[in-house]
Structure formats: C-alpha cells, structure tokens
Amino acid sequence: MDKLQFYNTLTRKKEEFTPVNPPLVTMYSCGPTVYNYAHIGNLRTYVFMDELRRTLKFAGYKTKSVMNITDVGHLTSDGDDGEDKMQTAAKKQNKSPEQIAAFYSEVFFKDLERLNILKPEIIAKATDNIDEMIDFVKTLCEKGYGYETDDGIYFDISKFDEYGKLSRCNIEDALAGARVAVNTQKRHPADFALWKKAEKNHIMQWQSPWGMGYPGWHIECSTMSKKFLGERFDIHTGGVDHIPIHHENEIAQSEAYEGHKVVNTWMHGEFMLVDGGKMSKSLGNVYTVDDLIARGYSPLAFRYFCLNTHYRNKLNFTFDGLSGAATAYNRLCGLISACKTAPHADNNTAQKVAEQKAAVIAAVYDDLNYPLALGELWTMAKLPACREIYDAAEVLNAVLGLDLHVPHVSAAPTVEAPDEVKQIAEQRFAARQNKDWATSDELRNKLDALGYAVLDSKTGYELKKK
Structure with missing residues (x-):
C-alpha cells in the first residue's frame, strides 16, 4: 500500500495514515436526512467523501465504508429542538415517513450516480437499527452517563471529561453557550438527547424500556458505526457543520460506551457558498443536480468544479464559475480522448507523461490535493498528443472519477447575444x-x-x- 497523508480535525494537523488492520480501511460517513432533495452544497460533501474512498482504493487499500440514511430522529435543530424532520415533511406532503424516505433516498442515490460518486459498501438506515440503539442507550445509562427525564433520556456531558475535544470547546463554554433549557429536569443545558419519549400523535415511535419513543439523531451514528465497523475504526467523515454538535456528541457517546478512543482520523469538508453568501431557500439560491442539468450543465462538470477547490477550503458557487469549469472540463476531455488514436510517443515525451501521471497521484495522496492534481493533469494533456496520455488518463480516472477518456459534448450553455x-x-x-x-x-x-x-x-x- 502507498503512503497517504490526511488532515485530522481532532489533532489539527496532517498525519501519515496508518489503518488499524491493513490493508482494510474502515470508514463511516454521515449520510443524508432523507426529507428533501439534496442540494449542491450537500453533494459537495459527498464528492469529498468519494475523493477519499477513491484515493484509498487507488493506493491499494480495501475499504469497508458505511454511510447512514437518517429517516428518523433528526430534529429541525441539530440539537434537541423542534419536530422530527421526517415527521414535518410527511405532514407537509401528506405522505407517510416511509414514503418520504423512499422517494428522497432514490433521488439521492440517482444524484450520486450522476456525479460518479461510488456507493459505500454498506448503507445503514436508522429505522432498521432501532433495537441496537435502545441497547446502546441502556448501556450508557448503566455506565452512569445517561439519565431519564419526563421527555427522554439525556447524556450527562459533565461525566465525560474530554467533551469538546473535537471542536476545542470545553464544558464551561458549552454550558455558557447553550440555550436556556425548556426541560428544567436536564442536569445541564448542554446535555443532549439519547432517546426521546414520543407524544401520542407522533407518527414515528417504538417501544422501549422508557415507554414509546424514538432515538436521538446523534445516537444513530454511534450505534451503527459500532455495529458495522466495531469498537475501533479508521476514519469518520462529514461536513464542518457537524463538528461542534453532532460529531462532538458522537465522540462522547462512543467513547463513554467503549472506554477508549473509537475513531483515529476525523475528516471534514468545508461549506459551499453561493455568490459569496449563504445558500438559502429564502434567497432562491438553493440548486439541485436537476437544476444544473436544466440549465445545460453536465453533472460531471459540477464534479470537476468541486475538485478545483480543496475540500478543506470554502467553495464559492457561481454560474460563471461553473460555466468556466464546464468549458475547461470539456476541453480537457477532448484533448485526452483525441489521444486514443494518436501514435505512441517518443522516449522523451513518454517519460514526461509518466512524470505527470506520478505528480497527479502524489497530489491526491497528500491530503486529497485535487486542485494540484488537476493542474498536473492539464500539464500532461498539453504534451504532444500520444497514446500514452490516453492510457495514463484511463488509469487516473479511477481516482478522479471524471470519465476523462470519454469525449463530452455537453458544455456551458451558449449565452444570448445580439x-x-x-x-x-x-x-x-x-x-x-x-x-x-x-x-x-x-x-x-x-x-x-x-x-x-x-x-x-x-x-x-x-x-x-x-
């Protein structure tokens, strides 16, 4: 296996990657809450996750990758406020939560396919693992970390000494920044729900030792990562928005349960902005893959657009930027596909092709530096046309996922002109x-x-x- 370096959010530095049980790499990725369409900001995070999986496979590792589907328990706040997102969507669309989940899951996986995002080996639905979640919460209570109130079971963050180590927030800061708790029975305002007791009209509830209820959002990932990956695994991924609440709470739950560190490397993708600002339905700037296609853009042009910015940097989406990426992507594919019928290179050019291919690989192995990798790829594509360029691109496509050897005719739409x-x-x-x-x-x-x-x-x- 080749040597890789990844930035670990937990330690705030790049580290040489060493899996627990090589050549197997175990990885858990936070998946979608399937109550609505995934927008391009969501999908940028899944492009990053795909870059990581492709890089691991290309480097010679085998992957056991798990992605959850949240179809219960994720409230309208990332904390414990509001209604369950699935229940809210079901009421609004006059459908059952199961129908909502099935529809938006199908759309989500169609979007992944169109973006050449490889499907993880294991897809874990929250509602398929309720019994395991109940057992997990019971164990946390037995160990003294969970306690019961009138509306649910909560995790006592004061019992976990390292709470805040991912976001670098200590308990005092968490308590100072917490909202005034609606439930005065909570020991601390920042304690979070492991299990919620359901009201009678709640349409998603299960029998538990604490009566009818449903799981907290955070407990789902701790439970399913343990079930499918064991008590220690290599990498956990998600968006940066998960760091201060969801992933901080996951660490507390999982390490309180196991009594030791569970995840070796935490990796997070940065936000996507739109026209330099936040993506918001109220601003009318929330776009889906279908919206891009309707405007004449190839989904792979969007993937190329994403790869031009490092996953740890904010990415500003504009249609001018996407048009430029589409034009560059189609030109790159044209240069490479034309090399399929080109003659073989002389020794000097063949050596340069080999050097550029190695430079592309070195870039992605260095904390997924895909922007640098694309620059090295362009240098290769501009060499005198030869079959070696086409052959190198076919190999590199496994790690880039851009179908470089296929001539693409879709481009940025032609502007209206006088x-x-x-x-x-x-x-x-x-x-x-x-x-x-x-x-x-x-x-x-x-x-x-x-x-x-x-x-x-x-x-x-x-x-x-x-």
Missing part, C-alpha cells in the same frame, strides 16, 4: 471551416471588441460574454 454578434460568430466559424485563419483571427478580434469571447471545439463553438 444578432450582430451571432452573425460575426457564424462568419468566423465558416472561415475556420475553410481554413481561412487570417479572417478567423480578424473576426475574433471584432467579437472581442464587442465584449464576447468565442471558445472553439471540434463540433462548433461557444460564445461567452466577457
């Missing part, structure tokens, strides 16, 4: 067809003066307003 601009563009295209390069250059300059760029391809051209 008739004068369109006429000049058509004249220029005719000149290129007749190999009249002087006229072609002259007409390009005219377009440039009018504020339009023209991007050529084998099948035509695309206008872009500057």
